[in-house]
Amino acid sequence: MRNANLTQHAETRLAERSKLSPGALKCLLDNGVTVPVALQKGGRHAKRLVYSSADQDWLIVVQDAGDGDILTVMPLDYLKNRIPVTAAQRRSARSRVLAFERPRQRCSVTGSPVTATSAGNPVVPPSPKQPLLAQGLKLGVSYTIGGALFSRNLPATLPEHGAPATWAVPGEIHAWLRERLIEEGIPFKAILSIRVRWKGQWEIAEGLLEHLPLTFEEIEACR
Numbered sequence: 001m002r003n004a005n006l007t008q009h010a011e012t013r014l015a016e017r018s019k020l021s022p023g024a025l026k027c028l029l030d031n032g033v034t035v036p037v038a039l040q041k042g043g044r045h046a047k048r049l050v051y052s053s054a055d056q057d058w059l060i061v062v063q064d065a066g067d068g069d070i071l072t073v074m075p076l077d078y079l080k081n082r083i084p085v086t087a088a089q090r091r092s093a094r095s096r097v098l099a100f101e102r103p104r105q106r107c108s109v110t111g112s113p114v115t116a117t118s119a120g121n122p123v124v125p126p127s128p129k130q131p132l133l134a135q136g137l138k139l140g141v142s143y144t145i146g147g148a149l150f151s152r153n154l155p156a157t158l159p160e161h162g163a164p165a166t167w168a169v170p171g172e173i174h175a176w177l178r179e180r181l182i183e184e185g186i187p188f189k190a191i192l193s194i195r196v197r198w199k200g201q202w203e204i205a206e207g208l209l210e211h212l213p214l215t216f217e218e219i220e221a222c223r
Contacts (some may be wrong), residue, residue: 001066004029007022012068017075019054029061033100035093036082045071049085051094056169058090076168087206095214132141133159138197139205141181143190153181155193164196167207174211 002132004026006014011022018025028034037060038047048061058076060083063069076085115167143150153179162172181188196205 004063004070005068007202010072017073018052018059020059022095024054025061025070028097028100029063029070031100033096034061035089035096037085037089047079047083049076049089049093051090051097053097058093062146082187087209091210092212095212096144099214106215108164120149121210131160135159136161137164139180139188140195140202141184142192142195143186144192145187145190149192152184152186154184157196164198164203164205167205167211170213171209171213174208174213177208178213188212188214 006022007081008027014020014022029048034048034050036046037047037049045068046063046065048063050059050061051057051060060076060079061075061205062071062073064071071160076090079085089106127129138160139154140153141152143152150165158176161167167173176192181191194208196208
């Protein structure tokens with residue numbers, strides 16, 4: 001795949017639909033920080049999933065495999081139920097971008113390089129303000145090792161970690177969960193889902209996995 005080149009149409013749609021600059025998007029695409037999710041027209045056009053940290057959301061980029069031209073850019077929701085994008089693919093796209101942008105600091109939101117900091121380590125942004133619960137919440141994790149399915153209870157969250165609705169934004173809960181998984185010896189790549197006991201029933205806490213901070217090496221191991 002050649003280096004990306006945004007068409008005028010793609011630049012217009014990007015400006016309408018995202019806070020990313022054309023330079024920042026091109027930087028991510030040229031460095032392979034995307035997840036291919038679909039091919040069309042005999043494999044000539046590829047749909048690529050990319051996470052925008054500026055929008056805290058996912059985008060679908062349609063790229064010509066021949067000349068690298070970006071034909072259009074769409075929020076993932078625009079293609080809901082039209083192309084299969086799994087939670088694992090969303091996690092992978094997000095983790096790749098965060099590992100590329102934050103530890104190595106190669107591309108800023110504007111597309112300009114910025115100063116490198118804490119290379120090789122996952123960076124966790126400060127938690128948004130969230131209501132303090134009276135007590136923490138129970139967590140459970142499902143994972144596979146050697147083809148066998150396992151389920152294990154994790155330590156309860158801390159009251160200051162807030163409710164599941166706030167976990168869609170990266171914060172301290174995600175760094176805390178990373179530490180618990182390491183303590184329990186659960187490989188990141190083996191995890192299928194994480195559940196939370198909320199309002200009397202168990203539900204999938206998808207935001208926990210999507211925003212789990214991983215190093216570049218850990219992301220590579222999950223591929």
